[in-house]
Structure formats: structure tokens, C-alpha cells
Amino acid sequence: MTSRRDFFIQAGMVALGASAISRVGAASLPELVVSSSAKTAPPVLPTSGRPFHPVVTLNGWSLPWRMNQGVKEFHLVAEPVVRELAAGMKANLWGYNGQSPGPTIEVVEGDRVRIFVTNRLSEATSIHWHGQRLPNGMDGVSGLTQPAIAAGKTYVYEFIAKRAGTFMYHPHADEMVQMAMGMYGFWVTHPKDTNFMRVDRDFVFLLNNFDIEPGSATPKVNTMLDFNLWGFNSRVFPGIDSLHVRQGDRVRLRVGNLTMTNHPIHLHGHDFVVTGTDGGWTPPASRWPEVTVDIGVGQMRAIEFDATELGDWSLHCHKSHHTMNAMGHQVPTMIGVDQRGIAEKISRLIPDYMAMGERGMGEMTEMDMPLPDNTLPMMTGQGPYGSVAMGGMFTVLKVRREQKPGDYSDPGWYRHPSGTQAWEWKGSLPEPVTSESAGGQSMPTERAPGAGNLKARKPSGHDGHH
Ligand SMILES: [Cu+2]
Numbered sequence: 001m002t003s004r005r006d007f008f009i010q011a012g013m014v015a016l017g018a019s020a021i022s023r024v025g026a027a028s029l030p031e032l033v034v035s036s037s038a039k040t041a042p043p044v045l046p047t048s049g050r051p052f053h054p055v056v057t058l059n060g061w062s063l064p065w066r067m068n069q070g071v072k073e074f075h076l077v078a079e080p081v082v083r084e085l086a087a088g089m090k091a092n093l094w095g096y097n098g099q100s101p102g103p104t105i106e107v108v109e110g111d112r113v114r115i116f117v118t119n120r121l122s123e124a125t126s127i128h129w130h131g132q133r134l135p136n137g138m139d140g141v142s143g144l145t146q147p148a149i150a151a152g153k154t155y156v157y158e159f160i161a162k163r164a165g166t167f168m169y170h171p172h173a174d175e176m177v178q179m180a181m182g183m184y185g186f187w188v189t190h191p192k193d194t195n196f197m198r199v200d201r202d203f204v205f206l207l208n209n210f211d212i213e214p215g216s217a218t219p220k221v222n223t224m225l226d227f228n229l230w231g232f233n234s235r236v237f238p239g240i241d242s243l244h245v246r247q248g249d250r251v252r253l254r255v256g257n258l259t260m261t262n263h264p265i266h267l268h269g270h271d272f273v274v275t276g277t278d279g280g281w282t283p284p285a286s287r288w289p290e291v292t293v294d295i296g297v298g299q300m301r302a303i304e305f306d307a308t309e310l311g312d313w314s315l316h317c318h319k320s321h322h323t324m325n326a327m328g329h330q331v332p333t334m335i336g337v338d339q340r341g342i343a344e345k346i347s348r349l350i351p352d353y354m355a356m357g358e359r360g361m362g363e364m365t366e367m368d369m370p371l372p373d374n375t376l377p378m379m380t381g382q383g384p385y386g387s388v389a390m391g392g393m394f395t396v397l398k399v400r401r402e403q404k405p406g407d408y409s410d411p412g413w414y415r416h417p418s419g420t421q422a423w424e425w426k427g428s429l430p431e432p433v434t435s436e437s438a439g440g441q442s443m444p445t446e447r448a449p450g451a452g453n454l455k456a457r458k459p460s461g462h463d464g465h466h
Contacts, residue, residue, distance in 0.1 A: 029116055029154070030066045030075040034098035037061075038084050038234075040241045042408050050108040052190035053198065055254070056408060058205040058243070058395075059235045060186075063103035071112045071158070074105055076127070078149075078171070078183065079120035085229065086239025089376045091210065092218040093182035093234065094121060100182030100234040101206050102169070109164040109192045115157045117149060121178075124148035127157065128172040129187065130256075131278045131300070134159035142173035149173075164191040165280050166300045168206065168256045177221040182208065182234055184258045197281065199304060200249035200405070205233045207295065207317075207393065209259040214326050215372030225260060228326035230317065230392035236325055237394035238381035243315065244410060245307045246403040253315075256300040263322065263393065266292040267305070269313040270397075276302030292318055307399045312383075312414040317393035325376040325391035384413040 035041075041061035043054035048067045055062070065072045081095040096102025107113050119125050126148055128140035138159045142148035149155045167187035171178040186204045191197065209227035211220040232240050245251050252275070255265055273287040278300045295301050316323050371377065381388035388394075400411045 030068075030073045031064075032075045032077055032097070032118075033064050033103075034077075035061050035103065036098050038099070038239070040408065046106075049111065050190075050192065051194055052106065052108050053194060053202065054106060055104065055186075055188050055202040055204045057104040057186060057233065058203055059233045059239075059241050060099065060101060060205075061103050062106050063097065068114070071114050072107055073114045073116070075116045075118070076102060076185075077118040077120055078125050078127075081182070083182065083234050084239065085210075085231065085234065085236050086376055089374050090217060091182075091212055091234075093210075094178060095182050095234075096185055100184075101208070102183070102185030104186040104188065104204060105169070106188050106190065107161045108190045109161060111161045111189075113157075113159060113161055116154055117157065118154040119149045119151055122151055124150050124173050125171045125178060125183075126155075126173045127169050129157070129159075129167065129169055130298070131165070131167040132159065132187075133162045140172050161189040163280060164189050164196070166204075166254045166256070166276055166278070166302050168258065168300065170258060176224075179258060180210070180219050180221045180223065182210070182219070184208070186254075186256060188254070197275065198250075199252040201243075201245050202252045202254070203243055204254040205256075207232065207255060207257045207259050207263050207265075208234055209261075212326065214375040217374050227260065230259070230322040230324075232393060232395060236376065236392050237323070237390050238388070240395040242312075242396040242398050242410060244398050244400070244403055244408055246405060246407075247307060247310055247399050247401045249307045250304065251307050251397075252302055252304045254300065254302045255295055257295040257297055260297060261319075262294055262296045264292045264294045264318040265301075265315070265393075266318040267303075267313065267315050267397065269309045269311060269399075270305045270307065272303040272305035274301055275304045276300075307397070310399050310401060310414065311416075313397040313399065315395050315397050316390070323379075323390045323392045323394045325378050325380075 038059050040056060040059055043056050044062060044064075045054060046052060049065070049072055063074055063076070065074050067073070076096045078094065078096055079098075081093050081098055081100055082090050083093050083095065083100045084090050093100040105115075115127070117125075117127050124142065126140045126142040126146060129138070137145050138157050139145045140157065146155070165188075167189065168184060169187055170184040184206055186206060188204060208231045210229040210231070211223035211227045212218065212229055213220070229236055235241075243251075243253075254276070257263055268291075271289040271291050272293075273289060274293055275282055275287065278298075281302075290303075293301050293303055376391065379387070379389040379391050381390050381394070398411055398414065400414075403411055
């Protein structure tokens with residue numbers, strides 16, 4: 001299994017000899033290309049087959065193919081992988097070709113596509129080509145349209161990519177477990193006409209969720225709703241790369257949702273239109289401007305905008321608990337509660353005890369709280385002006401005048417021209433008139449003198465269970 005031919009196709013990608021997969025029929029299998037990198041690979045122009053404008057997979061890459069007598073051949077291997085979710089945390093996932101998510105597959109409308117799928121998992125799997133028009137027997141639903149692919153076996157899928165658009169692939173066998181473990185990937189079928197809906201930059205990513213206990217590395221696979229890590233392409237902020245574009249670029253973002261809940265994806269500073277769904281391109285007359293698009297479970301949306309506004313613009317899910325990482329314990333709302341007296345008493349018993357959250361949770365990003373190994377802070381990420389206090393599904397769109405066409409490198413933080421940034425008011429302030437009656441007194445901005453004299457009431461002792 002270790003007979004790797006160690007040559008790099010590009011950063012982080014390794015082509016394995018077909019013999020590493022199977023001795024039987026090895027000659028007919030396309031080379032297996034794997035990647036161990038979680039970096040965003042720059043787009044690769046096609047060197048065989050029909051021409052197209054490649055997409056950029058956020059924190060991912062596109063799978064090379066070989067042309068075999070006019071058929072575009074890919075090789076996917078389902079296998080256990082280790083994915084760094086962000087610096088400081090690695091997860092034991094299942095994925096394809098070394099990564100979760102698997103590599104993006106890019107083909108052109110009308111291509112005949114043959115995909116070899118090798119199963120290196122400990123249980124059976126299959127791949128469903130979500131959204132494709134194809135012969136029923138290629139739909140990848142184990143038990144219904146094919147036998148499941150047993151551990152160690154390789155199956156072949158073959159169909160014509162009939163419709164240009166945005167698709168996903170994922171298992172249709174022990175689906176809840178395999179998707180909870182990170183098995184999915186993106187698929188783009190480019191239009192045959194390379195000028196059709198041409199954009200300057202075309203980014204793709206999947207939304208995903210995991211439930212990984214702080215201090216552990218393997219997702220809990222029986223979780224149905226209470227996931228604690230929310231990601232773009234199996235990365236969580238601040239591990240998600242930012243998106244770098246040139247001012248004036250026409251930008252497309254294609255987002256697929258393979259989590260168990262919906263995600264209102266929100267872009268700052270621009271408005272956009274939804275130009276594509278799972279079912280195809282939207283008719284132009286049906287489009288209306290938005291700044292947030294809700295992406296339901298199992299759905300995909302392509303959105304487009306002109307990147308006219310310079311700056312560092314947030315791009316994130318608008319469910320605020322999806323822009324946080326796992327909490328180590330249940331944290332109650334403590335805003336407005338003066339915990340000082342209690343904390344003093346508890347710290348006599350537990351020297352490290354720390355009262356949390358009485359002024360909001362933002363202060364927690366400034367504390368160096370001890371975390372279990374392999375655990376990310378709940379809200380983090382350093383910006384040029386301090387903590388961004390975010391996690392999960394959050395990244396930044398960087399629009400720059402100087403960004404060259406085809407350059408996807410990070411231009412650094414935006415430098416705001418003078419007079420265009422919020423500033424601190426240092427003049428006099430009028431007395432607030434509403435705070436007395438509006439509950440302001442329960443949210444002190446400073447500790448009131450004497451507030452520490454909290455009376456602790458003893459439990460009344462009527463539980464008779466001893
Ligand atoms: Cu969300």
C-alpha cells in the first residue's frame with residue numbers, strides 16, 4: 001500500500017501508481033491523485049478535453065483526469081482522512097483522495113464521464129451524483145439502483161454530463177454516518193459555450209457540520225441536530241481561506257448545503273442575485289437583489305455580484321451560533337449578573353474558577369482560557385484591529401484594486417483611506433434619558449459599589465432523595 005511514486009503534480013497533490021489500489025485490472029484504472037493540503041489550490045486550466053474556465057475550491061482542489069478514447073476518467077477513493085479544521089485542531093474524518101471534502105470534479109456539458117470509485121473504508125459505500133440527469137442505474141443509491149460497494153471493491157460509474165451547472169456528490173449508503181464523517185464533494189459541469197455566463201472568479205464550497213467533543217478528534221456519528229462545529233469545506237474560521245478578487249470582477253460563489261439545517265449566507269458591502277440552483281440557471285427575469293440567501297438542506301445556490309466596493313467584507317452564515325466553535329460546557333446567559341461574590345466563594349473551593357460572560361461573551365475571546373488538547377477557541381481570529389470574535393462559518397471577501405487578473409494570493413488587510421473608518425467620539429455626551437426605565441440598570445457597564453454583597457440563599461431542603 002505504500003508504493004507511492006512521490007512526484008507532486010502541484011502543491012500537496014500526489015499521484016499514486018494504479019498498482020497501489022488493486023493488482024487485478026490495475027492497468028485499466030486511472031492514476032489515483034491524492035492531496036494532503038487544506039490550502040486553496042489555484043485554478044488549473046484544462047490541458048485535455050473541452051476548454052472551460054475552472055472554478056476555485058475554497059480550501060480544496062480539483063481532481064485531475066485522463067482522457068481515454070474520448071471519455072473523461074476520474075478516480076475517487078473513499079478512505080479515512082485526517083483534516084485540519086483550523087490551526088490547533090485536527091479531525092479524524094472520512095473523505096475522498098486524502099481530504100474531506102473530496103476533490104472538486106470539473107467537466108464540460110456533453111462530456112462522457114467515467115468515475116472509478118474505490119472503497120477503502122471499513123464498511124460499504126456508494127456515490128450519488130446529486131442533481132445530475134443520468135441513467136437510473138448510475139444514480140448511486142445502494143440497494144435501490146446498485147449493490148453497495150463493499151470494503152475493498154471498486155465500482156465504475158459512467159454517464160454523459162448533460163446539463164451545465166452546480167452539483168454535489170455524496171454517499172447513499174449508511175448516509176447519516178458517512179456524511180457526519182465528512183464524505184462529500186463538489187461537481188461543476190461547465191457550459192460548452194465558454195462565454196455563457198462568463199465570470200472573472202468562480203468560487204465553490206460546501207457547508208458542513210460536525211459534532212466533535214472538545215478534546216477529541218472523531219465526530220459523533222449519531223448526532224441529528226446538535227452539531228457543534230460549522231464549516232466551509234471542512235474548515236472552520238479562522239481556518240477558512242479568504243476570497244481574493246479584483247475590484248470590478250464579476251464574482252460567482254457556488255455554495256452547497258450538506259448539513260442538517262439551513263444556512264442564511266450573508267455577504268457584506270455588496271448585493272447579489274441568485275443565478276443558479278440545484279435545477280439549473282435561473283432565468284434573468286426571475287432574479288432579485290439580496291444580501292443574504294438561505295440555503296436549505298440538500299440545496300445549492302450560485303450567487304453573482306460585481307465586486308465594486310474595496311475592502312475586507314465579511315461572508316458568513318447569519319445564524320450566530322454557526323459562527324462559533326464548540327463550547328466545552330453549557331454556558332448560561334450571564335449578561336447583567338454580577339458574579340463577583342459568588343466567584344469569590346467558589347474560588348476558595350476551586351482555585352481556578354472564573355466567572356464568565358457578565359458583560360457579554362466577547363470578553364471570553366480575550367481570555368487565555370485553558371482548553372483541552374485539539375480544541376479550538378469558541379470565538380477567535382485576529383484582525384488588524386483585534387479579535388474578530390468569530391468561529392465556524394465565517395470568512396472574508398477581499399476586494400482590491402491592485403489584485404491582478406488570475407491572482408488568488410492574499411493581499412493582506414485593507415488599509416482604509418482616512419475619513420472612511422468609524423472613529424471614537426471623544427466630545428461630551430448628553431445624559432441618557434431612557435436607561436432608568438429600559439432595563440439599563442440591570443446591565444451595568446461598571447461594577448456598582450457594594451454589588452459584591454450578594455446574599456446566597458440556601459436550598460430549602462425539601463428534596464427527600466438521599
Ligand atoms: Cu449556518
